[in-house]
Amino acid sequence: MLRKTKSTSTTLYTFFKPSSPKQTKTDVNEKNLLINETNDSENYSLISDKICDPCDPANALPKYQLEKKERIMKGPFCPILEVYPRSKFGNTLRSFNKSWYLSFDWLEYSPKLDRAFCFPCRMFVTSSGLNAGYTDLAFTQVGFKNWNNATSKFKMHQNTKNHSHNVKAHSDFLNGKSINIVLDDCKTLLISQKEKQRQNNRSIMRRLIDVTLCLAKSGKPFRGHHENMSSVSKGLFLDFIDVLKKYDNVLENHLEKGALNAKYLSNRIQNDLLTCINNVMKRTIQSKIKNRTVSIMADETSDVGHHEQMSVIIRYFDEEKCQPIEYFIGLQRLLSVTSEAIFNSLSIQISNLNIEWKSVIAVCFDGASAMSGKFNGVRAKVKELNPNISYVHCYGHCLNLVLVDCLGSKNRVIFDFFGCVQLIYSFIEGSPSRHAVLERIVQETNIKLKTLKSLSTTRWACRSESVSAIENNYNSLLQCLKEISETTTQPDVRVQANGIIYQMKSYNFIFALYVMKPLLAQIQIVSAKLQTSNLNLLSAVTIVQALKKSLISLRSDEDEYSRLYNKVLDVCNAYQIEIPNVKHRRVSNKIDNNHTQHFSLDKKSEMKTTVYYVVLDDLFNGLENRFSQETLNLINSISCMMQHKIESLDIDILTKKFDLHRDEFEGELRLIRAIPDFEGGTSNNTIHKWLEKLSTLGNFINVQKTLKLFTTIPVTTCSCERAFSKLSLVKTKLRSQMKQNRLDSLMMIFVEQELASQINPDDIIDEFKSMYPATRRLEL
Numbered sequence: 001m002l003r004k005t006k007s008t009s010t011t012l013y014t015f016f017k018p019s020s021p022k023q024t025k026t027d028v029n030e031k032n033l034l035i036n037e038t039n040d041s042e043n044y045s046l047i048s049d050k051i052c053d054p055c056d057p058a059n060a061l062p063k064y065q066l067e068k069k070e071r072i073m074k075g076p077f078c079p080i081l082e083v084y085p086r087s088k089f090g091n092t093l094r095s096f097n098k099s100w101y102l103s104f105d106w107l108e109y110s111p112k113l114d115r116a117f118c119f120p121c122r123m124f125v126t127s128s129g130l131n132a133g134y135t136d137l138a139f140t141q142v143g144f145k146n147w148n149n150a151t152s153k154f155k156m157h158q159n160t161k162n163h164s165h166n167v168k169a170h171s172d173f174l175n176g177k178s179i180n181i182v183l184d185d186c187k188t189l190l191i192s193q194k195e196k197q198r199q200n201n202r203s204i205m206r207r208l209i210d211v212t213l214c215l216a217k218s219g220k221p222f223r224g225h226h227e228n229m230s231s232v233s234k235g236l237f238l239d240f241i242d243v244l245k246k247y248d249n250v251l252e253n254h255l256e257k258g259a260l261n262a263k264y265l266s267n268r269i270q271n272d273l274l275t276c277i278n279n280v281m282k283r284t285i286q287s288k289i290k291n292r293t294v295s296i297m298a299d300e301t302s303d304v305g306h307h308e309q310m311s312v313i314i315r316y317f318d319e320e321k322c323q324p325i326e327y328f329i330g331l332q333r334l335l336s337v338t339s340e341a342i343f344n345s346l347s348i349q350i351s352n353l354n355i356e357w358k359s360v361i362a363v364c365f366d367g368a369s370a371m372s373g374k375f376n377g378v379r380a381k382v383k384e385l386n387p388n389i390s391y392v393h394c395y396g397h398c399l400n401l402v403l404v405d406c407l408g409s410k411n412r413v414i415f416d417f418f419g420c421v422q423l424i425y426s427f428i429e430g431s432p433s434r435h436a437v438l439e440r441i442v443q444e445t446n447i448k449l450k451t452l453k454s455l456s457t458t459r460w461a462c463r464s465e466s467v468s469a470i471e472n473n474y475n476s477l478l479q480c481l482k483e484i485s486e487t488t489t490q491p492d493v494r495v496q497a498n499g500i501i502y503q504m505k506s507y508n509f510i511f512a513l514y515v516m517k518p519l520l521a522q523i524q525i526v527s528a529k530l531q532t533s534n535l536n537l538l539s540a541v542t543i544v545q546a547l548k549k550s551l552i553s554l555r556s557d558e559d560e561y562s563r564l565y566n567k568v569l570d571v572c573n574a575y576q577i578e579i580p581n582v583k584h585r586r587v588s589n590k591i592d593n594n595h596t597q598h599f600s601l602d603k604k605s606e607m608k609t610t611v612y613y614v615v616l617d618d619l620f621n622g623l624e625n626r627f628s629q630e631t632l633n634l635i636n637s638i639s640c641m642m643q644h645k646i647e648s649l650d651i652d653i654l655t656k657k658f659d660l661h662r663d664e665f666e667g668e669l670r671l672i673r674a675i676p677d678f679e680g681g682t683s684n685n686t687i688h689k690w691l692e693k694l695s696t697l698g699n700f701i702n703v704q705k706t707l708k709l710f711t712t713i714p715v716t717t718c719s720c721e722r723a724f725s726k727l728s729l730v731k732t733k734l735r736s737q738m739k740q741n742r743l744d745s746l747m748m749i750f751v752e753q754e755l756a757s758q759i760n761p762d763d764i765i766d767e768f769k770s771m772y773p774a775t776r777r778l779e780l
Contacts (some may be wrong), residue, residue, distance in 0.1 A: 053077070053283070054766045057122065057143065058112040060773050066195050068123075072173060076108035076119035082291050083356075085114045087147060094147040104154050106167065115143025116150070118157060124169040125162075136162060194779070201778045204254045205768065206761045208264060211240045212273045216749035217756055219729045222270055237270060262777040274745035276767040280759050281748055285314075285327050286353045292316045294355060295362040295712050297326075298346055298371075298378075299394075299720035300334060303727055305736040308334040310342065311720040311727075312349045317708040322691050323534050324711045326719050328751040329353060331727070331744045339370045343381045357385040362631075364392040364714040367401065388657070390631050395530045395540050396716040398626040400458065403523065406618030413611045417512035420503045421466055422455045424477065427496055429454075438473075438480040445476060459527075464520035471517055478504060478575070505577050511568050511607055515615065518564075522550055531718040538642070539684045540715045541627070541635050548623050555616045565604050582606050631713065638710055641703075642687065643680040644673050658709050665702040672703065687711060726750050 052058060055077045062068045084095040096116060100107055108119045118139035125140045138144045139157055146153060157163055215222055215236055224235030234242075245252040255263060297313040310332045318325045330352075332345045350360075363382055365371035371378050372393060379391045409415045428434050429452055442449040450473055453466040470477070478501065485497035503509055526547050530540055554560055572579055582603055634657055637650035646669060655662045672678045677693055679686065687707055694704040730746050731738055738746075749756045769780040 052112045052770075053079070054770050056112050057108055057110040057115075057117040059770050061123070063773075064194070064198065064779060065191060066198075069173075072123055072170070076106065077110070078108055079111055081111065081354075087114075087145065089148040092148075096147060097150070100150065100154065103151075104158065106158070106163075107154065110143060113143050115145045117143055118163065118166070120166040120170040121163055124166040124173070136160065139163075198779045200250065201780055202762070202765055203250055204778075205264070205765050205780065207244060207248065207251055208241075208269075209273060209277070209761050209764050211237060211244070212270065213277065213749065213756055215240070216274065216277070216746050217753045219726060219746075219750045221732075221735060223267060238265060241265060259777065264778065271739075271742055271745075272768060272771060273764070274742060274749070276764050276771065277756065277759070278745035278748045279767055280763045281752060281755055282329065282353060284755060284759060285329060288318075288325075288327075289314065289316050289353065289355065293359055293361050293709055293712060295364065295714050296346070296350065296360055297364040297714050297717045297720055298342075299366060299717045299724070300337065300342075301724045301727070303731050303736075304733055305731060305738075307740075308337060309724075309727065310334050310345060311723040312346065313714075313717075313719045313723070314350075314353075314355070315712055315714050317712050319695070322695065323688065324536070326533055326714075327755070328719070328723055328748065331723070331740075331747045333740050337370055339373060339377045339381065342370060343378045346378065357382065357389070360386060360389055361709055362390040362392055362713040364394055364717055366394050366397045366717060390634070390657075390713060391629075392537070392631060392714060393626075393629055394715075394717045395544070395627070396527065396718055396721075399523070399527055399530065402619065402622035402626050403463075405622045406615065411611065411614050411618070413508045413512050413607075414516065414615060416503075417509055417516065418455060418463070420500070420509060421463075421470055423496075424470065424500055424504075425452045425454050425466070427500060428452060428477070428480070434480070434484055437483055438476060441479050441483070442473070442476050445479075447473075447476060449473065449476070462524070462527075464517075464524035467513065467517050467520055471513055474504070474513075474571075505575060507568075507572060507577055507579050507603075510571050510577060511611065514564055514568050514571075515612055519554075519615065519619070522547060530716055533719060534684065535715045536684060536687060536711045537631060537635050537713055537715055538638050538682050538687070538710070541632075541639075542682045544623060544627050548620060551616050551620045551623075555613060555620075561608055561612060565607075579603055634710075638706075639682050641669065641706070642682055642690070644678075654706055658706050660702045660706065665706075668700045668703045672700070723747065723751050 055071070055074060057077060062071055078101050080098055084097075086093040086095045096109055096114070100116075106119050106121075108117050108122075109115075110117065116139070118136075121136060121140045125135055136157060138153075144150070144153065212222075220236050222235055222237040224231065224233040224238070227234045227238060241251070241255070245255055293316070295315040297315065298310055300308055300310045303309050312329050312332065313326050314329055315324055315326045317323070330349050332349055334341060334345055347357075350357075360382075363379065365378065369377060372391065374380055382389050383391075407414055407418065428438055439449060450469045452469050452473070453462070455466055456462050481497045481501050481504075485494050485501070488494050488497070526543055529535070529543050569579070571577070580603065582601065583606075633653055637646070637653045640646045640650045641654070651662065651666060651669075654660060655665060678690060691704065691707055691711075694700045694707070727747060730750055731743055765780055769776060
């Protein structure tokens with residue numbers, strides 16, 4: 001017998017001995033075991049944070065007759081898991097065994113509770129008076145978990161009279177009609193009417209779900225300032241409903257003739273619908289990544305409500321699409337940014353999808369010490385659980401750090417140049433009237449205006465657009481600044497305009513402009529390539545190596561520098577910019593064998609030595625240092641394999657990393673070399689072609705596994721950054737008080753719009769119905 005007690009957060013179930021005298025010794029022992037389990041350790045709840053299937057025995061049985069019949073027709077819930085949770089019995093860890101499904105066809109298992117149930121007894125325990133006083137709580141309501149003696153207990157239960165009665169009731173139910181229908185023909189009409197009403201209620205819910213999905217997928221706010229019927233600012237959700245009911249009789253009848261306490265338009269219902277959609281989407285993702293090797297990407301940012309938010313992305317290889325796929329799995333608020341707090345939050349996110357750290361092949365974070373620390377960071381804590389996990393420092397962050405390092409204050413010409421570029425943007429775009437002057441001058445000169453860009457403090461590669469805009473609008477900017485200086489009535493504006501003109505018409509500014517423009521253009525291309533979602537490490541390293549070679553060629557190509565310098569001279573002559581003389585330095589009298597004094601005879605060689613070479617050398621050294629990661633040996637081995645140049649050391653690295661059979665792996669590689677269709681290369685297309693051909697040929701299991709797992713390793717955390725861009729659209733200043741659960745659900749739908757469009761509304765309704773089964777007023 002079951003007694004429900006209320007708690008502040010969950011509903012707890014405790015057990016007590018029923019008063020019926022007809023109890024066997026086995027029943028008493030079993031109940032005592034359950035009481036001890038409940039009191040000692042668990043006090044388990046029917047409400048869990050993990051995603052629960054609607055057919056899970058942990059859920060309450062449907063009360064509606066046809067709905068219960070539909071559940072009975074589905075049969076026992078028998079999930080097949082790769083690993084079942086283990087419990088300690090004495091000194092031994094034991095768990096549920098999937099082979100028991102074959103021995104006992106009545107058995108079903110609840111992953112939520114980690115307990116076994118008897119399907120006929122659970123469904124037909126109250127079907128007749130034959131089982132009065134003989135109800136076995138362990139297999140009907142509580143669940144059986146004594147794995148140590150499971151087989152003997154199952155056989156004992158199978159031989160009981162109440163089990164036989166329930167099995168017979170189950171058989172009669174499947175082979176005959178309900179007793180209510182047989183005895184009373186009017187019951188058939190009543191049931192059909194209830195079923196019709198239930199289907200009508202579900203059609204209403206589908207409309208509400210469609211409205212919810214439409215607003216959530218577009219990132220729009222749901223609620224308004226005043227949501228009463230006479231308000232004109234009720235919010236998009238209620239406005240959407242008002243528009244639909246004009247053309248939809250079903251929705252109109254529900255709103256005008258339905259019960260006032262069951263309109264299902266409140267903010268609580270909106271939150272419930274969003275939560276249900278979120279759960280169904282996560283369950284869909286969970287089914288896609290089941291028994292797969294995945295990678296984890298995570299990054300943090302602060303939202304408009306001053307909450308630290310962590311975005312988590314998973315990446316896995318999809319055999320159907322033959323390419324890696326990334327999914328946003330949640331937004332987690334961080335109350336602390338320590339490595340311990342971040343790791344715990346990350347573990348919660350992946351455990352909700354039944355992902356274990358042993359099935360993770362790689363993690364990708366930024367370079368913050370809390371994330372990437374070798375000893376106390378999240379990286380170190382992850383490797384403690386799975387030493388085979390590879391850590392990837394986001395290549396996009398690495399490229400930004402290279403630019404930060406090389407374009408710092410030590411190179412004064414370049415440093416002052418970027419300061420002037422930002423000052424031009426702030427001065428022109430900081431005033432609509434000054435911007436209007438620039439637009440008018442551009443129209444008069446018949447030159448297309450290229451919008452001025454601010455210098456981003458995080459995306460340094462985007463500075464290419466800022467520099468390009470200055471070079472394209474150089475003449476128009478000078479005319480604009482001159483006109484503003486002559487016509488303004490504000491002395492500070494005049495001084496700023498004259499100061500910017502002086503800087504723009506300086507030799508150093510022109511030289512830096514034409515030096516940085518081609519360099520930043522190349523870096524912008526590399527940055528855009530690194531941000532593609534299906535990029536693999538081999539292609540990423542290839543394009544970074546190409547950038548290195550380009551920098552080396554620029555440094556050794558005297559003709560290229562001469563052409564660049566001649567362009568600088570032409571601009572200086574066209575705008576009458578004075579070229580300064582070379583500074584003559586006094587020869588040092590100190591003897592220093594480790595220092596070489598260099599003196600330039602002309603301005604061309606001086607700028608090449610002090611500015612041009614310094615920028616190129618700093619960029620090259622930064623690329624060398626920042627992109628030397630722990631995955632470099634793995635990447636080189638894959639590169640050799642793809643080019644048919646693999647050696648014994650490379651085979652050792654790949655065999656150890658991906659757990660391959662060495663002899664079979666070597667044999668497959670020899671066969672691939674003999675097949676002319678497998679052309680060598682290191683691009684994304686080459687790897688994609690190899691995977692397609694291997695899937696059609698078959699029997700190349702090790703090579704195919706190597707490429708699948710390698711492409712699963714992420715390159716950047718750009719997917720997390722894209723989620724943050726959508727976070728700024730969902731949580732705005734007017735929506736800064738949004739609760740975390742609602743925000744997480746909205747973000748899930750907004751980020752994964754394609755997945756949200758594919759889910760079945762009936763699954764959402766079933767989830768909605770099972771969330772609070774005792775409080776739903778509409779029969780669904």
